[in-house]
Amino acid sequence: MLQRELRKLVIPFLGPSLALYLVIGLWPNLEAFYWALTEYDGLAPIQTYVGLENFSTMLADRRWWGAVNNTIYFAIGTIITLLPISLLFAILIMSVRRGREFFKTTIYIPSILSVVIVAFLWVFLLDSTIGLFNPALKALGLTEPLKQLLGVNSLNWLGHPKLAKPTIVLIQLWQGLGFYTLLFLAGLAKIPGELLDAARIDGAAGWGLFRHITWPLLFPTTQTVLLLLIINGVQIFTLVYALSGGGISPLTQVMATYIYRTAFTDRLFGYATALSVFLMAVVMALTIVSRELTKREAIEM
Amino acid sequence: MSRRVAQLASWLMIAAVLVGACAPVATPEVVVQTQVVKETQIVRETQVVKETQVVVATPAPKKVVEFASFWSADSPNGREMIALGYRLEAENPECDFVFTEYPGAEAYKTVNLRAQEGDPVDVYSGGANALVPGGGDEWKAGLIYDLAADMAGPAYNPDNGTWIDTFTAGARFEMEFDGHVGFVPANQVVLALFYNKALYEQYGLQVPRTWEELMANSEVLKQNDVASIGGGGFNGYVSYWYDNILYRLMGNDRMYALYNKKDPNIKWTDPEPLLAAQMLVDMIKKGYAIDGFVGGDFAANQVAFFTGKVAHLYIGTFVMGEVADVIPDDFQFGVTYFPTVTGYEDKTPYESLAGYTNSFGIFNAGQSARAEHSTECAVKYLKLYSDKDIQAGLVSSLGFLSAVKGVPGPSNIPGVGELLTNQKEGWPTNQAMYYNLDASVRSKMWDNVVLLASEQITPQEFVELMQADYDAAK
Incomplete structure (x- = not known):
């Protein structure tokens, strides 16, 4: 009876939100497919239908593919650094008996900060002229060994072609570590203690315990973390944009910043929308693939 | 007895005659009252007509100069531009200065849309990119007023020669092309x-x-x-x-x-x-x-x-x-x-x-404008703005580099004034x-x-x- 009464409230409560979503969420997304087939400067009322021309332009646009390469670099770089290191930190924090909350808080602090603030902070820390980082390296006598090791003439961390991308990956690691560590901590906390105790009684310990018990049981969390890293990696915008103050060079240009520039600086809204449609397809494909892969593993467990 | 009766009858007759004589007087009184009422009504109708005529005659014949400002009204630049607007109105009672905000670098596109729809503003600030040498899209579309004839006339202060002669070589390099003048410089950045x-x-x-x-x-x-x-x-x-x-x-x-x-x-x-x-x-x-x-x-x-x-x-x-x-x-x-x-x-x-010149352009009057605009008043406003003495005051308060010859540079850039004075050629930055x-x-x-x-x-x-x-x- 109560259920039936509650059901009557579904439409009045859900309706406005659904309508809003349709108008400002779904409709623009659908309209983007049409815009992608037009030439449009975003302001003048003229929108010329050009068929698939924008997509053929995309295929021949070497700057776009440079941005795609950089995006893949950042996505993979973030996954292979953030995923294992945040898992390691979660396990380390779980293993300590005292000060667990302190470590949790400390590691999470960078995640509280706005991405823009993080970017500005690192720009001025790493600046080769007035930053604090290079003088610190010099004081420690590490400048020349580092130059030799990295094969560069100057330690221009965010400007040198060889250093800019790895530096951005490390900044992402610094900022995201706390958030992803907390996700793994939550996953670890959900593993029943009896299972671990039973495994220990059966003689499992250390790496064996982790490999056969903890890791398989963490798969749902890993799946979530991986999914978030992929989506955030492919859609990376704010950090790169803020680190370069808007004047992004092709050395660090990513898909999202290139789309932004194409639309709002070059005023090629039709072409930019075609690039966005491509980006959306990539994100969807990667999401589906990653879900399928991790689902299979979870079932096996 | 009969004599008394006869006397009484006589008196009665006299009274009747008298009463009869009075009766015709009472009837004319009624007529007079009616006439008075009619006259009063006429007076009232006349008053109503007069009041209506007063309302119809109120509006003064003023012409609007709408200034679309890049700056907000409460910014230092905005306040100076509004103050100049008051001065324009004081010196030219027929001009009505209207300040509207179109803040931000992209706002000129919005201003352009108004022009395309036939309801343009009169003066727009910050549109140098739309008025680049050779003419931007707005110029080619015939939306921008050609200032060449006005520039050939006297400056705000006729002692300073023609209006065009008051500007620096660098500014003129951008303003003039093919005998046309596309804008009035707001200031220069070199x-x-x-x-x-x-x-x-x-x-x-x-x-x-x-x-x-x-x-x-x-x-x-x-x-x-x-x-x-x-x-x-x-x-x-x-x-x-x-x-x-x-x-x-x-x-x-x-x-x-x-x-x-x-x-x-x-x-x-x-x-x-x-x-x-x-x-x-x-x-x-x-x-x-x-x-x-x-x-x-x-x-x-x-x-x-x-x-x-x-x-x-x-x-x-x-x-x-x-x-x-x-x-x-x-x-x-x-x-x-x-x-x-x-x-x-x-x-x-x-x-x-x-360098580049920040500019004020004038849009041609639109066909579907909601108010009567005046290009003439817009030109007067910009002449006022580019007067040498007024520019000196503005440089002092706002700290920009003037595009008007002989106006000293801002005090915090020593030497830049001499650089401008000796400038022989100006060319635009890559934007x-x-x-x-x-x-x-x-x-x-x-x-x-x-x-x-x-x-x-x-x-x-x-x-x-x-x-x-x-x-x-x-």
């Missing part, structure tokens, strides 16, 4: 080579007039562990240096033709664009340019300049406003023109400044150099220069990339 006088004195350096002298100074500074050229780094701003070197090598007309795809015989693969690329890379390879960062507007390099870590900055006069609060009190500014190249001195006068091509050409050039400066591509590859991008440009 790019000049700033140098640290204290460092120059410390190392016994002379102010460089040629590229070779600048490189020689840079070598001395490098030997003393001082970075010579600030504002480098691998971001698009490094193209300011490329533009200048190329300008010195090619001269204004040829560079214009190259940048705007005006002459098929002038190509990026010609000797000068290649030589400019080689000179830029050579400067960086020798370690004369500072290790910058991929950052907006090279703020860190500005700090490095003002703290004596770098000796030169090639930058716009806006730098003083941007970092005014952090400039040390004892900092000694030097400012000079960008050096010429030995063997190419005849291509450009040494006294040349790159305005691609006026007849699509906007992506500029983005592509910045990308290519970054690749060149960061040694990802060779000078030869750079010019080939530029040529390919220009071939593809619409």
Whole structure:
């Protein structure tokens, strides 16, 4: 009876939100497919239908593919650094008996900060002229060994072609570590203690315990973390944009910043929308693939 | 008895006669009252008609000058423009000044849409990019008022000659084309080579007039562990240096033709664009340019300049406003023109400044405007704005660089006034150099220069990339 009464409230409560979503969420997304087939400067009322021309332009646009390469670099770089290191930190924090909350808080602090603030902070820390980082390296006598090791003439961390991308990956690691560590901590906390105790009684310990018990049981969390890293990696915008103050060079240009520039600086809204449609397809494909892969593993467990 | 009866009867008859005589008087009284009422009604109707006529006659014959402001009304610039509007109204009672805000760099597009719909504002601020030499889209669409005839007339103060003669050479270079005048300058921003006088004195350096002298100074500074050229780094701003070197090598007309795809015989693969690329890379390879960062507007390099870590900055006069609060009190500014190249001195006068002019354009009156606008009043407003004395006051309060001749530069940029006074040629910065091509050409050039400066591509590859991008440009 109560259920039936509650059901009557579904439409009045859900309706406005659904309508809003349709108008400002779904409709623009659908309209983007049409815009992608037009030439449009975003302001003048003229929108010329050009068929698939924008997509053929995309295929021949070497700057776009440079941005795609950089995006893949950042996505993979973030996954292979953030995923294992945040898992390691979660396990380390779980293993300590005292000060667990302190470590949790400390590691999470960078995640509280706005991405823009993080970017500005690192720009001025790493600046080769007035930053604090290079003088610190010099004081420690590490400048020349580092130059030799990295094969560069100057330690221009965010400007040198060889250093800019790895530096951005490390900044992402610094900022995201706390958030992803907390996700793994939550996953670890959900593993029943009896299972671990039973495994220990059966003689499992250390790496064996982790490999056969903890890791398989963490798969749902890993799946979530991986999914978030992929989506955030492919859609990376704010950090790169803020680190370069808007004047992004092709050395660090990513898909999202290139789309932004194409639309709002070059005023090629039709072409930019075609690039966005491509980006959306990539994100969807990667999401589906990653879900399928991790689902299979979870079932096996 | 009968006699008494007869007397009474007589009296009665007399009374009756008297009463009868009075009765006709009473009837005329009623008529008179009726007439009075009628007259009163007529009077009331007349009053109503008079009141109505007073209302209809109220509006004064004023004409609107709508000023679409880049600045908000409560900003220093906004307040000054409104104050000038009051002065316009006081001096020209027929003009009605209306201030509307269209803030932000992109707002001119919105203003343009109003013009396209036939309801334009009269004066628009900040639209230099829409009014570039040769005419932007708005000019070509016939939306912009041609000021040529007004400019040939007297300035606000007739003692200052014709209106056009009051502006600097650099400003006129952008304002005039093919006998037309597209806008009135709001102010000028010029790019000049700033140098640290204290460092120059410390190392016994002379102010460089040629590229070779600048490189020689840079070598001395490098030997003393001082970075010579600030504002480098691998971001698009490094193209300011490329533009200048190329300008010195090619001269204004040829560079214009190259940048705007005006002459098929002038190509990026010609000797000068290649030589400019080689000179830029050579400067960086020798370690004369500072290790910058991929950052907006090279703020860190500005700090490095003002703290004596770098000796030169090639930058716009806006730098003083941007970092005014952090400039040390004892900092000694030097400012000079960008050096010429030995063997190419005849291509450009040494006294040349790159820059851009912020502008006020006037839209032609629209066909569907909701109020009666006046181009005449708009012209009067801009004449008032560009008066020499008023400009001096504005420079003093707002700190900009005036485009009117003889107006001193802002007090916090010593020497820049002399630079402007001696200026022989002005040319626009790269924002305005691609006026007849699509906007992506500029983005592509910045990308290519970054690749060149960061040694990802060779000078030869750079010019080939530029040529390919220009071939593809619409």
